[in-house]
Amino acid sequence: MLLVQSFSGAQSIAQLICVILLFFFVLFLAYMAARIAGSYQSNVMNKKSNIRVIEVYRLSNNKLIEIVKIGEKYLAIAVGKDEVTLLTELDVDEIVMHEASIEPINFKRILDKMKNEKQDKE
Structure with missing residues (x-):
């Protein structure tokens, strides 16, 4: 058994x-x-x-200004709820490209910070 x-x-x-x-x-x-x-x-x-969105700026909840690259041309367009309007064509010299400077999240650093805050409270 x-x-x-x-x-x-x-x-x-x-x-x-x-x-x-x-x-x-x-x-x-x-x-x-x-x-x-x-x-x-x-x-x-x-x-x-051939189409890339370079930058987006929000004017209101459903209205945007976008800089798009179509082929070799840069265009500024206004995008609304139901319409897209061409604002102007931009020269390459007018475009300022920003590098993405987002640093990766360091979880260990955040954890150490929380531990230190907890120890300070005690």
Whole structure:
């Protein structure tokens, strides 16, 4: 009787391990599918397109001014809820390209800061 119970317990543990491994395998497949789809969309939208949005400035909730590059021309357009209006064509010399200066988030630094704040309160 004791032998039968230990066998079913070992079988339950084996099933649990199989389910956990299967979960991580499916999670890995979903991650890889998302990466492949994201890189495909990024390549299609950015590298193989003649139209690029350079800058966007929001005037109100549904009104924007955009600088777009179409081919080799830069255009300033106004975008509203139901309309797009050409404002002017810009020279290449008038465009100031800003480099993205977003630094990656350092989780360790944030965690250390929170620990220090907690210790200061105590």
